[in-house]
Amino acid sequence: MRVLVVGSGGREHAICWGIAKSNKVKKIYCAPGNAGISEFAENVEIPADNINKLLEFALKEKIDFTIVGPEQPLSLGIVDLFRDNKLLIFGPSKFASQLESSKEFSKLFMERNNIPTASFKSFTSYDEAKAYLNESNLPIVIKADGLASGKGVKVCMEMEEANSFLKEIMLDKIFSKSGEKVVIESFLEGEEASFFVFSDGEKILCLDSSQDHKRLLDDDKGPNTGGMGAYSPAPIIDEETKEKILNEIINPVFEAFKKENFEYTGILYVGLMINNKKPSVVEFNCRFGDPETQPLLFRIESDIFDLFYQTALKQIDQYQLIWKRKTAISVVLASLGYPMNPETGGEIKELESFKNTDDEFVFHAGTKFLDNKVVISGGRVLNITALGHDLEDAINKVYDSINKVELKNFHYRNDIGKKGLVKKTK
Ligand SMILES: Nc1ncnc2c1ncn2[C@@H]1O[C@H](COP(=O)(O)OP(=O)(O)O)[C@@H](O)[C@H]1O
Ligand SMILES: [Mg+2]
Numbered sequence: 083m084r085v086l087v088v089g090s091g092g093r094e095h096a097i098c099w100g101i102a103k104s105n106k107v108k109k110i111y112c113a114p115g116n117a118g119i120s121e122f123a124e125n126v127e128i129p130a131d132n133i134n135k136l137l138e139f140a141l142k143e144k145i146d147f148t149i150v151g152p153e154q155p156l157s158l159g160i161v162d163l164f165r166d167n168k169l170l171i172f173g174p175s176k177f178a179s180q181l182e183s184s185k186e187f188s189k190l191f192m193e194r195n196n197i198p199t200a201s202f203k204s205f206t207s208y209d210e211a212k213a214y215l216n217e218s219n220l221p222i223v224i225k226a227d228g229l230a231s232g233k234g235v236k237v238c239m240e241m242e243e244a245n246s247f248l249k250e251i252m253l254d255k256i257f258s259k260s261g262e263k264v265v266i267e268s269f270l271e272g273e274e275a276s277f278f279v280f281s282d283g284e285k286i287l288c289l290d291s292s293q294d295h296k297r298l299l300d301d302d303k304g305p306n307t308g309g310m311g312a313y314s315p316a317p318i319i320d321e322e323t324k325e326k327i328l329n330e331i332i333n334p335v336f337e338a339f340k341k342e343n344f345e346y347t348g349i350l351y352v353g354l355m356i357n358n359k360k361p362s363v364v365e366f367n368c369r370f371g372d373p374e375t376q377p378l379l380f381r382i383e384s385d386i387f388d389l390f391y392q393t394a395l396k397q398i399d400q401y402q403l404i405w406k407r408k409t410a411i412s413v414v415l416a417s418l419g420y421p422m423n424p425e426t427g428g429e430i431k432e433l434e435s436f437k438n439t440d441d442e443f444v445f446h447a448g449t450k451f452l453d454n455k456v457v458i459s460g461g462r463v464l465n466i467t468a469l470g471h472d473l474e475d476a477i478n479k480v481y482d483s484i485n486k487v488e489l490k491n492f493h494y495r496n497d498i499g500k501k502g503l504v505k506k507t508k
Contacts, residue, residue: 087101098110156368181367182365276293
């Protein structure tokens with residue numbers, strides 16, 4: 083089979099690595115891909131959001147199956163476009179992707195279906211938003227309605243900060259169209275975790291739990307990022323909490339999809355806040371998480387291509403998902419200056435110091451080839467990934483590999499997974 087993967091991050095590297103192992107896959111293209119991906123796929127110079135060019139390519143190259151990594155092409159309607167052209171593609175429709183591309187859309191869906199989430203109000207008028215804000219309690223969360231590459235949300239501890247962010251979004255229009263609407267929501271206490279559900283439109287398959295680390299610095303300090311590291315499974319989602327997630331969130335969400343004739347295909351990423359074992363939804367995303375994909379796929383024993391393929395064929399029940407009973411962890415090496423002003427262009431000389439085996443792997447994110455050298459081309463650069471027999475072992479392995487190498491040009495967190503360890507020993 084000829085497969086096209088859309089995207090260029092660590093998530094897409096993990097997807098290409100995973101599907102390349104399947105004997106069903108003969109050829110992989112990745113648009114636009116990165117330096118690491120080129121080991122498994124032929125990179126194609128088409129940006130992930132140029133959906134017309136991607137269609138043209140898929141038709142010309144007789145692509146049998148397309149897997150979409152990031153949210154932009156989904157929100158632009160790549161799935162509808164490919165399906166209209168009789169091409170098999172993995173992901174939700176443009177309509178369904180609004181669960182991610184409009185925070186108001188997703189909050190209204192949760193509200194009318196009684197899905198536990200923070201209370202909220204949405205605004206198109208700055209004056210009304212400001213008046214509401216000034217009567218709200220702190221902390222308060224302000225969100226641009228549309229896609230903003232992870233920069234559109236601020237958890238505000240002070241009213242002054244909240245007012246100035248509101249002004250930046252609605253008057254200075256720093257997110258242009260994505261900030262035409264604003265959602266103001268109450269603050270949820272607790273610890274975040276991620277839960278991924280594959281849906282073929284009728285039936286669902288839940289993956290094991292995982293946990294990302296959003297903040298730049300150790301101990302969850304510093305600004306929000308795209309994610310600095312992840313591991314799976316996450317002890318915060320114990321059996322009791324998982325039951326609640328299924329009964330109070332996942333099942334009601336998919337029942338509501340049926341009731342509303344809302345066809346959802348692809349991956350639903352449920353961002354959770356868990357407070358004393360009580361889960362509520364922070365947000366929905368319509369695709370795999372990055373970096374959670376890396377440790378999740380690293381733990382899958384069964385055919386990773388088939389997981390996507392059977393889902394797209396609407397026969398998810400034919401797929402037998404087998405997990406390695408191990409813990410996987412992925413630590414992000416980011417370029418200096420990330421997330422504000424990431425330094426790019428430097429050669430990555432450290433690559434040869436890392437191993438690529440079934441237990442250890444370096445997934446690339448912001449890397450590219452320049453004059454036969456691998457150079458930094460983005461904020462998050464490498465994902466050092468390791469598999470251990472438990473979380474402690476996985477943490478030791480990944481940091482042993484990292485600490486062996488002198489990494490002067492990178493910033494990374496030293497405490498990925500530690501939260502899970504504390505929980506286990508309690
Ligand atoms: N209601 C809330 N209470 C507490 N923290 C929140 C809330 N909403 C968002 N956050 C924090 O802000 C981060 C980003 O918000 P999110 O809704 O996931 O937007 P996005 O991922 O699109 O930037 C979350 O991962 C979480 O840390
Ligand atoms: Mg989020």
